Amino acid sequence: MSKKRRSYEIHGNTSSTSTPSRPRRSKLPRQDDLQQRPSSILQEIPQAVEDRLPSPIPKPEGFNEIKEEDFDDDFFDDEDFDTSLFETTINKISTQLTSSFVDPWITPPSSQDPEEVDKREFPLLPVQMNQFMKIKGLKNLYKWQEDCLRMKKVIKSANLIFSLPTSAGKSLVAEVHLLRHLLEGKNGILVLPFVSIVQEKVASLSAIASETGQKFVVEEYAAGNGRIPPIKRRQTPALFIATIEKASQIINCAINGEGPWISCCVVDELHMIGEGIRGARLEATLAKIMFATKQGKGSCQIIGMSATLPNLQDLVEFTRAELFTSDFRPIPLTQYLKLSHFVYRVEDDGKQLMTKFDRQIKPQDQKIDPDGLLPLVLEVIPKHSVLIFCSSRRNCQSVMKLLASQLKMEMVPDDLANKREMLINDLVQELESVGGVDPDFLNSLRFGIAFHHAGLSGPERATIEDGFRDGTLCVLCCTSTLAAGVNLPARRVIIRALTQGRSLLPISTYRQMAGRAGRAGYDTMGEAFIIAPPKDRKRCLELVGGVMNPAESKLDILVYEVILSVLELKLALTKSELLDFFTKYTLVTLTHLQELSVIVARD
Structure with missing residues (x-):
């Protein structure tokens, strides 16, 4: 066979x-x-x-x-x-x-061993740090970023608060720490003050998630978005990007077990903890997660980014954190006052701020443009961009129309005119089903001018921001919400009023506005102009060189709500435990503490 x-x-x-x-x-x-x-x-x-x-x-x-x-x-x-x-x-x-083949985005269990963590120079492994820098399009870290990321206690999950000027690159440090937890299979949350910033961060961090091969998912929790309680995933960790109010709900779900545990909580604009009811809610959220960690429900690293405050040490003690501070700013910022028709450069002689005459600017038409906005804008556009901060939404639209009415199409280069027509066509098509676009708005877009505030629809906002980033649009008339973090480049910032709504402009808000000028990677210099009548010169200098108000606890506003929440979450079951929560885990002054002690003892 x-x-x-x-x-x-x-x-x-x-x-x-x-x-x-x-x-x-x-x-x-x-x-x-x-x-x-x-x-x-x-x-x-x-x-x-x-x-x-x-x-x-x-x-x-x-x-x-x-x-x-x-x-x-x-x-x-x-x-x-x-x-x-x-x-x-x-x-x-x-x-x-x-x-x-070795996947650089997988952190092996051996690298999470405490002895191996002790040997780390950065929160991420070297190959992960290199990949992260490549995704961000960066070759080197700033010296302060490297020093901050090398803090040994923070690498071992100690809490961290770092304070630097606007545009210094704080977000990168926070993202590295978040990414470390996510790649170790743990969940994280990024707490931001405004919906628009949440949406921007969802887009940018989703891109990083995609580059890592979807080693984690990014979820938006702002306005009507976000599921409560959050989904518990067995294998893929989640990064929740949330407003202060949504973050409070997510943390509550983590504590009572309805949602996944949060191993890293990053808070942007931590100094907002001293601002009214939102600050009180943020303080309560951090206090609850620290109290839950003390009770053994899980560990959570808190990382806070803050402006320079006179009582920064109080926030450090409240969060039991390591502190890192620096006055580094990658792009030099020159600040000016425009008082009537005269421009003065603000200088610091080491003892006090002084004003030095720089030049005279006369408006082309005193009746239409009494502030002389158009000459300030024409000095910069179309080669560079300008942000004009206005006191209200209506003011934004009025300034947009004012500037567009004084420009002529002959002043617009042909290549820019074509790009703007394409942008207008895209915008018209997107909004055709919901009533179209205002004719005055479309006319202003042809001159590269637009307004930006919370009244814009999602498609309008995205189109305008993208057009401003790529240079198709060169002037944005905006409210103060844009100053809080939406990453839009501008060579020059013009602050047209010393008020915000019906209140005086806070020093913290002015610094955020001025910090938008000269963004790293876009410009080599930045300029900030304050337009005011001559009688307000002293107030202008206070904005430029003044000290921010201390971030003091506002928890007394929500004290009853917080007591009920702590009891409902079973973080405290007795009066002594409740007092322990308020006296050791909240940011309160001695006066507030005495008042809270009376309330707890009585109720």
Whole structure:
């Protein structure tokens, strides 16, 4: 009885087998042909394996190339062809390729060992840090960023508060710490003050999630978005990007077990803890998660970014955090006062702020433009961009119309005119189903001018912000909400009023506005102008060089709500435990503490 053999027909990078009824020599390839094939086979097999691997694939290190001479003359012998050896060789090549592939976004359990964490120089592993910098389009860290990221206690999950001027690059440090927790399979939350900033961060951090191969998911919790309680995922960690109000709900769900535990909580604009009811809610949220951590419900690293405050040490004690401060600003900022028709440069002689005459600017039409806005704008556009901060939404639209009415189409370069027409067409198509776009708005867009405030729809906001970033639009008339973090570049910032709504402009808000000028990566310098009548010169200098108000606890506004929440979450079951919560885990002055003690003892 003849012995059956399997024959192989090799076509490209595939191989198929058949079992004929009897061996037929004609089905086998000729020996001299096969001896010409190994090199091509070896070229095709790695490509086939590569097609099944995740992308991008790093170049294999230590891969020993198998050469044609490794196959002896008998390997493809017609009579003694060893199919098992052939299959073993293919499997060897495949295994060697796949074993050489290392996913840089996977943090191995060994790297999470406390002894290994002690040896780390950065929160992320070196390969992860390199990949992160590549995604961000950066080659080097600022010196302060490197020093801050190297803080050993923070790498070991100690809390951190760092305070620097606007545009210094604080967000990068916070994102690195968040990414570390996410890549270790833990959940994180980023708390932001406004809906618009939440939406911007969702877009930018979703891009990082995509680059990591979806090692984590990004969820938006702002306005009507976000599921309460959040979904508990078994394998994929989540990054929740939330407003202060939504963050409070997420943390409550983490404490009572309805939602996933949060291992890292990053708070932007931490100094807002001293601002009314929103500050009280933020303080209560941080206090509850710290109190829950003390009770053993889980560990949570708190990282806060803050402006320079006179009582920054109080926030450090409240959060039990390490402190990092610096006055670094990557782009120099020059500040000016425009009092009537005269422009003065603000200078610091080391003892006090002084004003030095710079130039005189007269408006083209005193009746239409009494503030002389147009000359200030024309000094910069269209090569660079301008942000004009106004006191109200209505003011934004009025200033937009005022500027557009004084410009002529002959002043607009042809290439910009074409780009703006394309932007207008996109905007009209997007909003056609909801009533269209205001004609005055469309006319202003042709001159590169738009307004930006909370009254814009989602498509309008996205189109305008993208157009401003790529230079199609060069002037934005906006409210103070844009100053709080939406990353829009501007060479010059013009602050048209010393009021915000019905109140005086706070120093913290002015610094955020001025900080929008000269953003790193976009400009080599920044300019901030305050327009005011001559009688307000002293007030202007207070804005430029004044000290911000201390961030004091406002928890007394929500004291009853917080008591009920702590009891409902079973963080405290007795009066002594409740007093322990308020006296050791909240930011309160001695006066507030005495009042709260009376309330707790009474109720």
